[in-house]
Amino acid sequence: MSVECFVTGGSGFVGQHLLARLTATGHKTWVLMRNPENIERLREQVGRLGGNPAYIHAVEGDISREGLGLSEADQQCVSSAAVVFHLAAQFTWGLTIEQARAVNVQGALRVARLAASQRIRLLMVGGYMLQNLTHLERIGIDNEHPENTNWPAVYARVGGYEGSKLESHFAVIRYMQDAGADYTIVHPATVCGHSESGHILEGQPLVGLIRNLALGRFKAVPGSARHWLPLVSVDYLVTMITCVAFDPSMANRQVLALYEHTPNLQGMLEQLAQTLEVKPPRRHIAIGLLKWLLTIPGLAARFAISAESLNFIQTQRFDMSNSKKLEQKYQLAHPDMSRTLENTVRYIMGYLPDRHAHSSEHPVGR
Ligand SMILES: NC(=O)c1ccc[n+]([C@@H]2O[C@H](COP(=O)([O-])OP(=O)(O)OC[C@H]3O[C@@H](n4cnc5c(N)ncnc54)[C@H](OP(=O)(O)O)[C@@H]3O)[C@@H](O)[C@H]2O)c1
Known part of the structure; x- marks a missing residue:
């Protein structure tokens, strides 16, 4: 059965x-866009x-604005959705708190508010570090009592992106x-x-890693x-x-999407x-030592790596x-990871030239 969806x-x-x-x-599908004039390009890309x-269909808005900045007419469109898929995030290193x-915390809460007020299911994309409870404890988050967390201290330890993904997760669950x-x-x-196809976009962490390897920047x-x-x-x-979003039994549940x-x-x-x-590279370098080395001025930029x-x-x-259990239920299997990595490398080397060069024609571009 097809239903309407809203996607950030x-x-x-x-x-x-x-x-x-x-x-x-x-x-x-209604898509929240900061720049709705790009809808034709997005349509072509999704077609490819x-x-x-x-x-x-585009609706103009920005999750950092009150009410997502939606017009009244667009609020009406969104209210007909059966699921709100929240994926929008500032996904980059070096963000201030x-x-x-x-965007990542207040924006997510605004999306949650919209979904809750219309009684629409919210499908939120988190991150696998939220399932690494040892890591959460180490950085000062009590999974059972996240309200006791000193968030600025967490941001200072893990940086703006991860800190905000963790904070938004607990804030949204509590709100919902x-x-x-x-x-x-x-x-x-x-x-x-x-x-x-190997299709991936510029700016993804794996693109940076593969490029660093290609350029001989991985010394260890x-x-x-x-x-x-x-x-x-x-894929x-x-x-x-999509399977869990439309599954009534997945209400108020979480799942990891990870190839073990x-x-x-x-x-x-x-x-x-x-x-x-x-x-x-053959040798190993301890992560703590590498993080320390990256504090030396110029080194992080030279190796194009962020702590x-x-x-x-x-x-x-x-x-x-x-x-x-869910894979069995939905008859879903991970594709072959060696082939996937090979195709990803070929796509990056073939179609994602370095960001200063002009982009070449490629079958599935950004
Ligand atoms: N990719 C990964 O490896 C990975 C792993 C774990 C979790 N995640 C999570 O998965 C989700 C999607 O990641 P992705 O890799 O697809 O990220 P992405 O390629 O960087 O896309 C981010 C999206 O968020 C939108 N956005 C940013 N700020 C916005 C704002 N203020 N208002 C509205 N839209 C805004 C961007 O729109 P514009 O086009 O306007 O910039 C873009 O569509 C994120 O929540 C991310 O944290 C990703």
Whole structure:
């Protein structure tokens, strides 16, 4: 059965693939856009990703504005949606606490308010670090009593992006519970390209990592042999998002979208290096030491790496039993990760030239 949907962050990487999936399955979709004049480009792009452009409609707005800045007419359109998909975020390193909070925390709460006031289910995209309870405890978050958290101290430890994703998660759950409203949360691992086309967008963490490897900037593997960067393909992720969004039994539940057999970081770098035809790093460097080195002026820029990104490389293993049950229920499987990584590398090297050069023609562009 097709229903209407409202999507924030539809122009982003995960958002484009979500729009493709929703519209290919017949859902009319309202997309919140800061720049609605870009709707035609977005429609074309979603068409190239396999979606149906005719089902995409823009509503002008910005989650950092009161009421998302929606006009009365657009509020009416949105109220006919069955699900609000909240993906919009400031996804970048080096944000100040104020910048990060204004969009990622206050913005998420505004979207939650809209969904709750219209009694529409909220599907929110979080992040897998929210399921790493050891990490949460280490950085000062009591998962059972998040209201006791000293948030500025957390931001100081993990940076604006991660701090705000963690804070918004707990703030939105609390808001939705107080309002007696329905939410579902999907926590993705680091997202890699589409398993077949390799499509990925500039600005994604994996693009930076692959480019650094191609340019010989990886002198050593951060962490030990136990460290890994959990991955998920964008196609698996959006399928999981749409399945749980329309599943009544997923009310007020959360799920991890993560490929548990992602190789350790060294193995992953070896696979990527093979496709790139470069030598992978062999030695290891402790993450604490690397973070310290990055405080030396000029070094972070020279190696194009941010200390904030290193928190996502960790040793935690996750309980995937819940995700596996859902995979069975929805008949969903992770695509082959080696092929997915290979295709992602080929897409980046073929179609995402360095950001100072002119972009070339590519089958599925931004
Ligand atoms: N990609 C990953 O590896 C990963 C992993 C875990 C979790 N996540 C989460 O998944 C979600 C989607 O990530 P992504 O990789 O698709 O991000 P992305 O490519 O950076 O896209 C971000 C989207 O948010 C929109 N946005 C930013 N500020 C906004 C504002 N003030 N008002 C309205 N829209 C705004 C952007 O719109 P414009 O086009 O106007 O800029 C864009 O559509 C985010 O919540 C992210 O935290 C991502």
